[in-house]
Amino acid sequence: MLYPKNSIVQKTLVVSLLLFSASAFSNELAQREQAAKQVSQQFLKQLGGHLKKEMKANGPVAAIKVCKDVAPKIANQLSLENGWRVTRVSTKPRNALLGSPDKWEREALLAFESRAKKGEKYADMAKAEVVEEAGKSYFRYMKPLALKPICLTCHGSEQQIPEPVKAALDESYPYDQARGYSVGELRGAISIKQPLDVSLRKTF
Numbered sequence: 001m002l003y004p005k006n007s008i009v010q011k012t013l014v015v016s017l018l019l020f021s022a023s024a025f026s027n028e029l030a031q032r033e034q035a036a037k038q039v040s041q042q043f044l045k046q047l048g049g050h051l052k053k054e055m056k057a058n059g060p061v062a063a064i065k066v067c068k069d070v071a072p073k074i075a076n077q078l079s080l081e082n083g084w085r086v087t088r089v090s091t092k093p094r095n096a097l098l099g100s101p102d103k104w105e106r107e108a109l110l111a112f113e114s115r116a117k118k119g120e121k122y123a124d125m126a127k128a129e130v131v132e133e134a135g136k137s138y139f140r141y142m143k144p145l146a147l148k149p150i151c152l153t154c155h156g157s158e159q160q161i162p163e164p165v166k167a168a169l170d171e172s173y174p175y176d177q178a179r180g181y182s183v184g185e186l187r188g189a190i191s192i193k194q195p196l197d198v199s200l201r202k203t204f
């Protein structure tokens with residue numbers, strides 16, 4: 001040891017080292033949050049683009065396949081590209097396999113709703129947190145998705161969903177819970193889970 005044990009110099013070194021690693025860590029978390037935000041926007045942009053195009057060109061029954069096939073494909077692609085888990089979740093999922101929230105996600109969804117009741121806008125909300133799960137650390141991120149008029153055709157009231165759409169949804173999703181929403185309500189969220197031992201892509 002270069003310096004006597006417990007000397008002021010040694011203590012200062014230890015404290016500086018701790019401060020340095022704490023600030024490096026918070027810097028990494030800020031980068032991870034920024035990356036998650038970017039990927040969520042990418043997801044919404046790609047999906048929204050496909051959905052609008054198909055609704056306009058071929059109508060809502062044809063557009064169901066965008067949500068059924070294209071949405072999971074985009075989520076899968078974004079997960080593979082980044083080494084994360086990227087998904088959409090809801091407290092009332094249409095697709096229980098892909099859309100059921102875990103405990104952390106459910107709590108985040110409920111917290112978004114109570115923040116909205118107090119006057120906050122979903123567009124301004126997000127949740128980011130580092131969590132320990134089964135001995136591993138993850139950076140988790142959620143971006144709420146509020147219901148827009150275009151969503152009503154497939155997620156609105158029984159009167160708002162056209163009969164042919166209802167029939168197609170009934171066939172593919174006999175346990176559908178994702179109906180009866182009004183504009184402005186929380187439909188669900190994009191959820192991103194990044195293992196902290198997987199480093200970020202260089203391009204963020």
Ligand code: HEC
Pocket residue numbers: 051060061063064067068071072088089090092093094095096098099145146147148150151152153154155178187188189
């Ligand atoms: C053309 C019909 C259609 C429209 C329009 C539509 N959705 Fe969906 N949505 C679906 C289908 C079908 C699924 C189930 C996808 C699957 O199988 O994973 C779904 C699933 C979801 C999910 C995943 C959770 C779940 O319930 O399984 C979210 C979140 C969601 N939609 C939000 C929206 C939002 C927000 C809008 C409007 C911007 C919207 N949807 C518009 C048909 C639609």
